Amino acid sequence: MGMCLPCLSGAEDDVVVTPDPETRRRQLADAAEKRQKETTHRGIKNPEALERKKKKQEEVEKEAMNSLPSGGGGLKWQLG
Template identity: 40%
Template sequence: MGGLCSCCSNNADETNLMPSPETRRRQQLEAAERRRFENEHRGVRDLERVKQQQLRSEAKQRRLEEAERAANSGPPTLKWQSN
C-alpha cells in the first residue's frame, strides 16, 4: 500500500524541476545576448578591419552629403580679385 501512495503524491524532487521565474528570465537573457553576439560576428575574421571599413564608409557618406548640400545652395561663391 505504501508503494502506491508514494508514486501518486507530489515528491519534493518533482516540485523543483522548474527554476524560479527570475532564474529563467536571466537564463533567457543570457541566451539571447549570446545569439546576438554570434550573429553579429558570423563570418567576420578581422573585427578591427570591419570597424575601419564602417568608419570609412560613414566618412565617405558625410562628404557626399556635404558636397550635395554645397551644390544645392546655388552658384559657387568664388571671389575674383584683380591687381
C-alpha cells in the first residue's frame, strides 16, 4: 500500500528522506572511525604527539633490528 501525500494535507513535512545506501555506509564508517579515535585517545591530552612518539619508537626498534649482526652473537672466544 502506498502513501498518498497530497491527501494527508501537510504530512509531507513529516516524511524523512533516507540517503542512498552508499552515502549511508560512508556516514556509518565515518562515525565508527570517530568513535574509535575517541576511545583510543580517552584521557590523552595530545594524541598527535603520542602518535608521533610511537612511530619514532617503532622506527628506532626497526633500525636496531636491522643493525644487529646476523649469525653468531658477536663475541668470539679464543682459548689459547
